[in-house]
Amino acid sequence: MPHAIELFDTTLRDGTQGEHVSLSARDKLRIARRLDAFGIDLIEGGWPGSNPKDQAFFEQARDVAWRHARLCAFGSTRRVQFAPEDDPNLAAMLAAGTPVVSIFGKSWTLHAEVALGVSRDENLDLIASSVAYLKAQGKHVVYDAEHFFDGYADDPAYALATLEAAAEAGADVLVLCDTNGGTLPQAVYEVVREVCTRFDRPVGIHAHNDGGCAVANTLMAVQAGARHVQGTIGGIGERCGNADLCAVIPGLQLKLGYDCVAPAQLRGLTELAHFVQEVANLDPVDRAPYVGRSAFAHKGGVHVSAVMKEPRAYEHLEPETIGNRRRVLVSDLSGRSNVRYKAAELGLKLTEAEAALAVRRIKELEHHGYEFEGAEASFELLLRAVQGEAVSFFELERLRVRSDIQDVDRVERSSRVSSSEALPAGSCTEATIVVRVGGRRELAVAEGTGPVDALSNALRQVLAGCFPSLERVRLSDYKVRVVNPEEGTGAAVRVLVEHRDDTRSWVTVGVSSNILDASWRALADGIRYYLWLVHPAEASPSRAAVEPAPA
Structure with missing residues (x-):
């Protein structure tokens, strides 16, 4: 039988300490539900004594019927000036009402003597008394030995003594933390193996990625005997982040044969990763192992x-x-x-x-600067042109775009002098196009909130009579990139345009040294692509839909 791994997710606590990561209590609850459905065993919801958002999350979480996961509140050992029963931090952890608590203490003499300013013996007492108090309150206690690997390298005997203090006080799990994230895999393996031989309870690993080894360190720790694994979805977290559970879980289960989640749940890993990124408003990491868009x-x-x-x-x-x-x-x-x-x-x-x-x-x-990886609609038009299929529908004869931009500063100065003579600030963009549709020459003039919007409005105005379904199409995204910036103002630009209707989206590309020409190419091909999808029989013979940009 494969060894079972206890999965401990700290996305909602350590993950939120990462740069650009901010989660509301509602966001945390949404993510926690998905983690529960995926099969995570322990979900660390936050530090209830540190901020109102975490307290609000634990209050809301009490009303949730969790299917698999147990919630965990996080905090530190008691302060030296308080008895355990009087310590505000321990009280806040208990008030969170979670069945599990995760408490961290100092394993490194540097932190005990300098950061806390206590003696070595006092630090051991802080650990033991805090764990014992939480156990007396009926909690399952996960003890995080902060900076354990640095502490072990500096003074192995004392680092092990801190674990003994927690174990003798009743800690259910002893977690070895590579808090600075600089330990290498072989050292992690050797230390974890040594700890596992000394203690009769589960040993865990909490790895940071400052040396780029968080996932490797986690896998090595498990191979050395650890059975409790901590990490975050996407590896978000303090500084360079935590061990990425989206790489750790398949590595353990598919590569090493450990039992983490059911196979059906594992098939939801990519969706889980994307969900967390979306809720946290983070850009997807295409190169992420296993779950990234570019992974395969x-x-x-x-x-x-x-x-x-x-x-x-x-x-x-x-x-x-x-x-x-x-x-x-x-x-x-x-x-x-x-x-x-x-x-x-x-x-x-x-x-x-x-x-x-x-x-x-x-x-x-x-x-010439085209790129089809992000413009699959243009690629399909190219293939159909190669096969001789007509995908034109309309031909451009000429276009003109005019923008009247007012001097906002001048208008504001004028307003202060005489409001009755002031003109409204802003700009007006107008596009004129002449196209041939079905043998007819059509002209349209339209305004928009910029040149591309004006061109889009003018084109749809011309085509609306023949293709009423265009009413459902909208311009949803527009991106510009300079292809050869060393050419200065003569550089070519690549324009990506995304259109959407009620059920789908598609992207087309245009390239030219003239940004309006590049924008028109991408815009027109986006409309051609849609018309081919819904009106293929009405396409008229024409040139290939995609042509090289002028040199």
Whole structure:
């Protein structure tokens, strides 16, 4: 039988100490529910004595029927001037009403004597009396030995004495913390193995990532005998973060054979990671191991060719086991295997000649600054153009954009002199386009909150009579990147435009040394793509939908 691992999640406590991370009590409750559903055993909700948000979370959490997880309140050993029953920190932990408490104490003489200003014996008493008091109140006590590895390196006998003080007082779990995050895996293994031989209760690991080894240190600790694992979703946390449970859990379960969660729950790992990032308002980390968008993305043609024959050739496990998926990217590094794979995803079957032509076109376009990894709608238009399918619907004859920008400072000065003569501050952008639709020449003029919005409004105004379904389409995102900044004002720009309707979104790309031209290319292809989806029979013969930008 595989050894069972107790999973302790500290996303809601240590995770919130990371830069740019802030969670409301409601956010914490939402994340805690998902952690519970995933199969986390212990959820550290926060430090109830430190701030109102954590207290509010514990109050709200009392009304939740947790299916699997037990909640844990966090705090420190008592202050030297208080008896345990009078200590405000211990009282706040008890008031949180959780069945489990996590309490940290000093393992390093440096911290005991300098940070706390107590003697070594006094520090041992702080640990023992605090743990004993919490146990007397009926709590399951997780003792976090802060800075244990640094303390052990400095004075092994004293570091072990702090664990003995906690164990003799009744601590249920002894957690060894690499608080500064600088210990290397081999040292972690040796220290954890030594501790496990000395104590008759579960030993845990709490690793920080300052040396880039938090996940490795956690895996080594378990192999040395630890059975309690602490970490955060996405590795968020103080400084460089904590051990990332999204890498630790599959590493333990799929690589080393330990029992962490049910296989069905493990398949929800990627979704859990993305949920936490969304609630915490953090940008997704595409390169994150296991759960990142790029974790199973293949770009090189040799890689894709091999993966199509046998995924194990370039994948260390099946992405579906942790809820991720394989992605094949197309770029100037692509071969025909990449293009055929992506075409099959889109329901297209290319001949060898069409695949070769598509690869040639991609390399030419990317040389001019195009990039199709984030613009799959443009890529599909390119493939259909290669196959000779008409995807035009309309042709641009000319466009003009005019912006009237008022001098806000002048207007404000004028307002102070004579409000009756002042003009409203702001700007007005107007776009004029002439296009050919179904053999007819159409002209439209529209205003917008900027050049691209004005162009979008003018184009949809022209097309609305022929394609009423465009009413459901909206411009949802617009990104610009300079392709070759060394060219200064003559540099080419790459524009990505995202459109949405009621059920889907799609992204198109345009490149030019003229930002309006690049924006029009991306914008027009976004509309062409939608019209092809809903009105394929009405497409008119035309040139290829995507052309190289001018040199």
